[in-house]
Amino acid sequence: MPKIINFHDIYDPQWFRDTIEVILESYEIVPFSIIKDFYNGKKINPKAVHLTIDDGNISTYTIIYPILKELGLTASIFVSPKIIKDQTNFWYAECGDYETEQLKECIAEVLEISKEKLANFYPISVMKTLSLATNWEIIKTYQNKFNIPTKSCQYITVEQLLELEHSGIFTIGAHTMNHPILANESNIISEKEIKDSITELSELLGRNVESFAYPNGSKGLDFGKREIDILKQCNINYAFSFEFKNLNLSDNLLTVPRYGLYHGDKNFIRKKLKFGAIWEPFKKVVFNNEDKHRKLIKKSLSV
Ligand SMILES: [Zn+2]
Numbered sequence: 001m002p003k004i005i006n007f008h009d010i011y012d013p014q015w016f017r018d019t020i021e022v023i024l025e026s027y028e029i030v031p032f033s034i035i036k037d038f039y040n041g042k043k044i045n046p047k048a049v050h051l052t053i054d055d056g057n058i059s060t061y062t063i064i065y066p067i068l069k070e071l072g073l074t075a076s077i078f079v080s081p082k083i084i085k086d087q088t089n090f091w092y093a094e095c096g097d098y099e100t101e102q103l104k105e106c107i108a109e110v111l112e113i114s115k116e117k118l119a120n121f122y123p124i125s126v127m128k129t130l131s132l133a134t135n136w137e138i139i140k141t142y143q144n145k146f147n148i149p150t151k152s153c154q155y156i157t158v159e160q161l162l163e164l165e166h167s168g169i170f171t172i173g174a175h176t177m178n179h180p181i182l183a184n185e186s187n188i189i190s191e192k193e194i195k196d197s198i199t200e201l202s203e204l205l206g207r208n209v210e211s212f213a214y215p216n217g218s219k220g221l222d223f224g225k226r227e228i229d230i231l232k233q234c235n236i237n238y239a240f241s242f243e244f245k246n247l248n249l250s251d252n253l254l255t256v257p258r259y260g261l262y263h264g265d266k267n268f269i270r271k272k273l274k275f276g277a278i279w280e281p282f283k284k285v286v287f288n289n290e291d292k293h294r295k296l297i298k299k300s301l302s303v
Contacts, residue, residue: 001246002030002038002048004258005273007064009057009154016067019261022269023049031074032171032211036238039253051075052240052258054175054213056084057093061160068169077164078175078213078240081200084161087153090179091135092124094151098142106141110134113301121297125290128216129298132180132189158204165205173211173238174198181216182223191230198234210237217242219255221291228254244276 005023010016023029027049038044051068053060056079068075083090095103103123108115111134118126127135142148156164164170174197176182182190194212202209212231216222219241231239231254243257251257259276261269 001046001248002035002044002050003027003246003273004035004050004052004240004256006240006242006258006260007051007053008055008262010059010063013063013067015263016063018266019269020067020071020073022266023051023273025270026273029073032076035247038247039249039251041249052213053077055090055179056080056156056161056175058154058156061156061164065164065167065169069167074169074171076171076173076211078173078211079156079161079201080175080177080179080197081204082177082197083153083155083179084158084204085200087155087157089151089154091132091139092127092179093154095127095135095139095142096124098123098148099146102146103138103142106138106145110138110141111301117300121293121300125293126297126301128181128290129184129294129301131184132178161204171211172201172205172209173213173240174201174209174236175213176215179215182214182227183221187226190227194227194230195234198236208235210235211239212236213240217258218291219243221294228252246277 007016027047028045030045030048030050032050034044034048035050038048051073053064053075056077060077064075080090100123104115104118107123107126108118127138143150161172165172176193176197178193180189180193182193185193198209198212214223214227217240228239237253238256239254240258241255242260244259245257247256259273261272264272
């Protein structure tokens with residue numbers, strides 16, 4: 001069955017080339033229109049794969065774009081119009097490389113809990129259980145405490161976005177304004193994050209936006225029925241989550257599953273594509289993956 005494969009930022013062009021090469025060994029990379037054809041009941045190549053790239057990191061422009069262009073391939077990208085216009089960073093990009101113990105110290109300070117409570121947890125996983133406002137408070141605390149300046153922007157510019165749009169290579173969709181874990185936000189904030197991103201991206205591109213990707217993307221953990229209902233109101237036709245599943249005609253079009261590929265050599269990628277749909281759900285049950293880790297954090301902190 002067809003599938004969708006997702007990437008984020010790419011640091012190594014060779015890794016991206018190798019991964020595309022592995023995908024092309026067994027699959028045909030198709031534009032988003034073919035995925036729409038599939039959901040409209042048309043017969044498509046069962047080995048069809050569509051590529052998506054989340055966040056609009058600068059590597060979308062500097063690495064992914066030239067390689068796809070050279071190979072004559074297409075993809076979808078999901079971006080925040082706010083980050084692109086303001087040239088700032090998403091919260092997780094701002095603090096992603098902060099020193100673990102120091103970051104835990106700041107989380108404990110802001111949450112007014114003892115640091116020992118965080119001993120067994122990854123700080124970024126803890127932050128994924130908190131609201132955007134709390135996370136920025138933690139980041140500001142860290143910057144003040146350890147005299148760390150705000151990072152320069154790691155995302156594409158408006159000009160680059162428009163070049164990608166006009167290249168004919170990319171289908172562009174929305175990805176909220178500030179990349180919060182929507183499930184951690186109030187009704188008002190979740191709605192604003194989604195709606196504003198769709199309206200402002202439509203204005204930037206001068207056309208309607210019909211697709212959306214949930215930040216972090218795990219159904220039930222990162223978003224739920226509330227977000228799906230907001231997307232319906234915004235006339236979004238396709239919204240993308242993360243789940244190691246091939247596409248199926250019975251999919252909910254507002255929770256289309258995607259395989260995430262972020263690392264590993266050619267053999268690892270080959271296996272992940274072949275067995276991911278079997279292996280990943282099994283791993284979820286057996287190992288302490290991020291979903292489980294975050295549930296444990298929530299329980300432990302009761303926040
Ligand atoms: Zn994202």
